Amino acid sequence: MPKIIEVKKNVLAKNDEIAARLRQTFAKAGVTVLNLVSSPGAGKTALLVKTLTDLKERFRMGVIEGDQRTANDAERIAATGAPVVQINTLSACHLDASMVETALPEVDLHGLDFLFIENVGNLVCPAGYDLGEAMKVVVMSTTEGEDKPVKYPKMFRVSSAVVLTKTDLLPHLDFDADAAMACARSVNPALVPFRLSVKSGEGLAQWYDWLAALRR
């Protein structure tokens, strides 16, 4: 009998072990950690830049950025004055817990109320990787099609909140926002829903209130 090695299982078990360690570290530091996931271009960085700017006086917030290459997003975040670390995953299409653990010495956790982790833009495998976060927030935009939640259900199942962004574009699109949110709820009824636009400011107050309530 040839020996079968279950690579995926082993990799994920190892990841969960590191993530559990991270979760303890985050709890000890009293920092609330959110893992933002979406397809590329949904608007994660734009939402973070806006949030960091608007809540600057209320909370101490830091960011870990994940992209395959470049520090473009970290530069956008740094312009707000918030501390930021960029992880370049090179060939990997998601962040894993060991990458976050490696970046952690660069982050002053005790000085933070919130740590946002912007994952690599990808609606598939980031769903399988626990980063020790309090919760995942899945961002979808009005330009993506209403049925993404049923096409990529795992991401919507493992997330605690769904943010529909770019609502300012709705008048120009055939996108049905109610149908999209119903689609998300059909996959995961527990998802906390947000509809907002970073451009017009619509819906941001609800997002900020929810964040404020998550503070440890």
Ligand SMILES: Nc1nc2c(ncn2[C@@H]2O[C@H](COP(=O)(O)OP(=O)(O)O)[C@@H](O)[C@H]2O)c(=O)[nH]1
């Ligand atoms: N009209 C509009 N454009 C947005 C909004 N949020 C983000 N964008 C644009 O969408 C593009 C991708 O945004 P980005 O934050 O880089 O997405 P990410 O890849 O998820 O980080 C950029 O050109 C943003 O200016 C929004 O609320 N309204």
Ligand SMILES: [Mg+2]
């Ligand atoms: Mg980004």
Ligand SMILES: [Zn+2]
């Ligand atoms: Zn991946």
